[in-house]
Amino acid sequence: MTPSTPAPTAGAVAAATPRRGWRLRLSRDRSLLIMTLPAVALLAVFSYAPMFGLITAFQSYDIYSGFWYSPLVGLDNFTRLLQDPIFWHALENTLVISAVQLVLYFPVPIALALLLNAVASAKVRTFVQSVVYLPHFFSWVLVVTVFQEMLGGAGALNMLLRRHHLDTWDIMTNPDTFKYLVTAQAVWKEAGWGIIVFLAALAAIDQTLYEAAAADGAGRWRRLWHITLPGMRGVIVLMLVLRLGNALTVGFEQMLIQRNAVGRDASEVLDTFAYYYGVVNNNFSYGAASGLFKGILSLILVLAANKLAHAFGEDGLYRR
Structure with missing residues (x-):
């Protein structure tokens, strides 16, 4: 057995x-x-391998000595950073430009997605999508050049105003309106690309909901308010959280190219501050401290925005 x-x-x-x-x-x-x-x-x-270089923020880094032999200075670079009025001015400019872009730029891809979704003709929708996507592939040099040709002192707009004996507009070199100028440039370049996610969210909404609402007598605006926007809410909140996490990155190349035209006071942001006062001046530890400060602040913004998303009943980046 x-x-x-x-x-x-x-x-x-x-x-x-x-x-x-x-x-x-x-x-x-x-x-x-x-x-x-x-x-x-x-x-x-x-992205991950360069994080090792953050150790320079706590050193008096010398390019000839390298990471291993440069002396540690603890938090001295951060102390100096927080006492630097130029750094605080760069942080203020960054937050102001980011706030303007959040208000004026963030809703544009949502509105474009809703408009494209309402177009009945597939050929027209495809053509419009191709046109609004195209600027995403332009470099910032080309984008600024296009705006200079349209809005600069010798641009098409001012030429037209002079021809009709009207006062010209100082747009490309006006520090007071620079934040609106860079926002307009960002909208023209990136809004078309940003609608991809929102179009996908619209495609995921159950079409039978629209049919049932129409049968009950709901008009276009009621269907938009009670079906479309609630169906997109999760994606909108997610993109808003991601946008806030990237709020302190407002376009290094864009600012660098237009710095001489509007001056340092209007165009100095955290990225250009780290470049000019870190890389250009061979003070790499100071620039690394500025970059690490920006990273920590961005992380705080992401966590705060995600917690706010949870408070409104959305998942955000991750679930509770």
Whole structure:
């Protein structure tokens, strides 16, 4: 008589089930995982590996001594940073430009997505999408050049005003309106690209809801208010959280190109401050301290915005 095989214990079954589930998922999603490897490698090389350089924020870094032999100075660079009025002015400019872009730029992709979604003709919708996507692929040099040709002192607008003996507008070199100028440039360049996510959110809304609302007598605006916007709310909140996390990055190239035209007082932001007072002046530790301060502040903004999203019943970046 052969001995019977002992039944597996509950713990062994529980341990084996997750392992089997992981193997099945890896086998099923192998192609997708391979496709993500270049993106992961890109992030690892250009985003995560450079974080090692943050140690210079706590050193008196010398390019000839390197990381290992430069002396540690603790928080001296941060103390100096917080006592620098130029740094506080750069932070103020960054926050003001970011606030203007949040109010004037963030709603534009949502409105464009709603307008495109309302277009019945597929050919017209495809044409408009192609036109508004195109500026995303332009460099900031080209974008600023286009605005200079349109709004500069010798641009098309001022030429037209002179021809009709009217006063010209000082737009490209006016420090007082610079924040609105860079916002307009960002809208023209990026708004079309930003509608992709919102169009996907609109496509995910159940069309039977619109049919039922129309059968009940709801007009276009009621369907927009009670079906479309609630259906997009989760994506809007998510994009808002991401936008706040990126609020302190307002366009390094854009500011650098127009710095001489409007002056340092109007165009100095945290990124240009780190460049000019860190890299250009060979004070790498000071620039690293400024960059680390910006990163910590951005993290605080993301966590605060995500907590606010939870308070309104949305998932945000992650669930509670």
